[in-house]
Amino acid sequence: MITVESLTRRYAGFTAVDNVSFTARPGRVTGFLGPNGAGKSTTMRVMVGLTAPTSGSATIHGVRFADLPNPGLEVGVLLDASAQHAGRTGREILSVAADTMGLPRTRIDEMLELVSLTPNEARRRVRNYSLGMRQRLGIATALLGDPRVLILDEPANGLDPAGIRWMRDLLRGYADRGGTVLLSSHLLHEIEVIADDLVVIGNGRIVASGTKEELLAAAGTLARSTAPRDLAHALEQAGIASVLAGDGSVRTDADPARVGAVALAAGVALTELRSAEGAGLEDMFLSLTADTQREGVAA
Amino acid sequence: MTATTVSPTTGTDGTAAFRARRPARPIPAARLVKVELRKMFDTRSGFWMLLSIGVLSVVATGAVIIFAPDEAVTYESFATAIGLPMSVILPMIAILGVTSEWSQRSGLTTFTLVPGRGRVIGAKATATFLVGVVSMAVAFAVGALGNLAGSALAGVDTVWDISLSTAPQIVLGNLVGMAIGFTLGVVLRNSAAAIVGYFVVSLVLPGILALLAQLREWFSDVQPWIDWNYTQVTLFDGATNTGREWAMLASTTAIWIVLPLTVGLLFLRRSEVK
Numbered sequence: 001m002i003t004v005e006s007l008t009r010r011y012a013g014f015t016a017v018d019n020v021s022f023t024a025r026p027g028r029v030t031g032f033l034g035p036n037g038a039g040k041s042t043t044m045r046v047m048v049g050l051t052a053p054t055s056g057s058a059t060i061h062g063v064r065f066a067d068l069p070n071p072g073l074e075v076g077v078l079l080d081a082s083a084q085h086a087g088r089t090g091r092e093i094l095s096v097a098a099d100t101m102g103l104p105r106t107r108i109d110e111m112l113e114l115v116s117l118t119p120n121e122a123r124r125r126v127r128n129y130s131l132g133m134r135q136r137l138g139i140a141t142a143l144l145g146d147p148r149v150l151i152l153d154e155p156a157n158g159l160d161p162a163g164i165r166w167m168r169d170l171l172r173g174y175a176d177r178g179g180t181v182l183l184s185s186h187l188l189h190e191i192e193v194i195a196d197d198l199v200v201i202g203n204g205r206i207v208a209s210g211t212k213e214e215l216l217a218a219a220g221t222l223a224r225s226t227a228p229r230d231l232a233h234a235l236e237q238a239g240i241a242s243v244l245a246g247d248g249s250v251r252t253d254a255d256p257a258r259v260g261a262v263a264l265a266a267g268v269a270l271t272e273l274r275s276a277e278g279a280g281l282e283d284m285f286l287s288l289t290a291d292t293q294r295e296g297v298a299a
Numbered sequence: 300m301t302a303t304t305v306s307p308t309t310g311t312d313g314t315a316a317f318r319a320r321r322p323a324r325p326i327p328a329a330r331l332v333k334v335e336l337r338k339m340f341d342t343r344s345g346f347w348m349l350l351s352i353g354v355l356s357v358v359a360t361g362a363v364i365i366f367a368p369d370e371a372v373t374y375e376s377f378a379t380a381i382g383l384p385m386s387v388i389l390p391m392i393a394i395l396g397v398t399s400e401w402s403q404r405s406g407l408t409t410f411t412l413v414p415g416r417g418r419v420i421g422a423k424a425t426a427t428f429l430v431g432v433v434s435m436a437v438a439f440a441v442g443a444l445g446n447l448a449g450s451a452l453a454g455v456d457t458v459w460d461i462s463l464s465t466a467p468q469i470v471l472g473n474l475v476g477m478a479i480g481f482t483l484g485v486v487l488r489n490s491a492a493a494i495v496g497y498f499v500v501s502l503v504l505p506g507i508l509a510l511l512a513q514l515r516e517w518f519s520d521v522q523p524w525i526d527w528n529y530t531q532v533t534l535f536d537g538a539t540n541t542g543r544e545w546a547m548l549a550s551t552t553a554i555w556i557v558l559p560l561t562v563g564l565l566f567l568r569r570s571e572v573k
Contacts, residue, residue, distance in 0.1 A: 045571070045572075045573075048411045048414075049410070049411070049414040050407065050410060050411065050571065050572040050573075051571045051572075052569060052571075065411075065414060066414040066415070068323070068414070069323040069324055069325040069326070070323055070324065070325065070326055071411060071412060071413075071414060072411075072412045073323065074323070075411075077408075077411045079407055079411075080404070080407060082404070083404035083405065083406075083407035083408065084403070084404070084405055084408065085338075085342060085399060085403040085405040086403060087342030087343050087344060087345075087403070088341055088342055088405075092341050093408075095337075096334060096337060096338060096341070097408065097412060099330065099333065099334050099337065100326065100330070100331070100334050100409075100412045100413060101326075101412065102326065102330060125343075141408060
């Protein structure tokens with residue numbers, strides 16, 4: 001359980017994190033979303049005590065991270081896979097972490113196997129690692145102490161498709177065992193597949209948070225028909241606001257069951273009817289963070 | 300690399316609970332010192348730095364045996380020859396032990412595993428001290444062997460002209476150099492800047508202060524109290540004997556080590572690790 005309460009971090013002249021509150025619950029994967037520079041990484045650094053908050057607090061199971069006696073056994077952290085001494089071998093980095101936490105050396109081989117780094121790769125210096133390999137090593141370091149809470153910043157970066165699938169299964173299994181997982185990403189598809197809960201941040205403020213179902217349900221329904229104008233008209237008659245898009249699809253905030261019933265009553269044949277989930281997260285993300293996007297994308 | 304799905308615990312059941320919690324105990328300081336010692340030498344640069352102390356001791360000893368005239372084959376010649384490279388390399392080890400956490404960004408992991416940054420820096424200081432003392436012991440031993448071998452080869456009497464009271468002062472002198480390096484590391488938190496800084500305060504500064512002392516007579520009286528090189532050289536000569544000389548050493552140590560280290564630590568503990 002991670003609890004963030006009224007967290008604010010101000011730098012000279014600008015506020016990176018502005019009164020942010022949310023919880024990441026056990027047994028759930030919480031996706032932390034936001035455009036570049038929205039404050040995701042700053043929030044995560046405050047959580048693990050690398051950055052001091054200006055006000056507010058972040059706690060792990062009710063305890064400030066800095067007050068945990070041996071944090072590696074409670075919280076697995078991966079903030080930047082490249083933040084390692086390039087001159088150490090992969091195995092050495094795990095050895096140093098295991099020694100610090102007071103874990104047996106056997107744990108290192110278990111972790112190397114878990115993240116699929118071969119003994120040969122583990123003997124190489126991190127300088128020669130690809131980003132994907134560093135990411136795997138970072139995951140191994142985070143999982144070393146068998147912590148109940150994971151805080152991962154962009155863990156899927158640099159992983160190949162098989163690696164992304166592997167990471168997804170790993171985190172899912174982790175949450176299913178009762179672990180708390182908080183991961184940030186701007187790979188929306190990744191988050192959509194894996195996250196149970198979402199926290200969306202823009203310009204340092206929370207713009208939306210809740211379960212994925214709640215947030216995406218708000219994105220409404222997408223319907224297609226051979227006669228889209230008739231469908232839109234029928235919906236209007238039924239008092240449902242809808243938008244007729246240029247590609248002939250009809251979007252509305254009503255749920256699919258209602259749209260289907262209206263179409264049936266009006267005798268309009270539907271060719272497609274679904275919750276607008278496919279592009280839902282992306283649409284939601286872009287509309288929620290529209291004000292904060294660098295490109296000024298209009299939703 | 301193949302991607303496999305393995306549950307983090309050895310249990311095969313995907314829904315197995317986390318293993319029973321150990322009563323969480325704080326990380327003991329001795330373990331932190333051990334880890335920091337390991338980190339000083341587990342990289343290629345760290346390894347060669349350590350090895351170079353041994354290698355240069357032997358090379359310096361060999362040079363004395365080959366080039367020194369017979370009457371100069373004394374323990375002091377060996378100690379001086381070995382001491383020079385040591386006095387340069389040891390501070391570098393002290394600097395890199397601290398700054399690599401920032402320059403190599405490994406601090407992101409270090410300070411999340413041990414949030415008490417003061418404890419980490421304390422462990423680093425202890426590890427640095429141990430490396431200094433052991434290196435000096437090795438250097439004295441290599442010098443002693445060189446002195447025995449050199450005097451035998453030259454066919455002269457073996458001269459032990461470093462007294463038991465001088466040796467600890469030479470060790471202390473080197474520890475002062477390491478402490479200056481360590482302090483620069485804590486204050487600057489950047490390898491390149493700290494190394495340059497060390498050469499400025501150990502090579503450039505003494506020249507400026509000496510010049511100042513020549514030009515302004517009053518300054519020559521003040522210099523021993525504020526010039527750490529001055530008091531360090533006195534230590535290397537084994538000439539810190541009177542209470543006044545020890546007070547001078549205390550004064551330069553306070554100015555160049557205690558004060559900046561305290562301020563640096565305050566900033567380091569509050570600074571953002573990125």
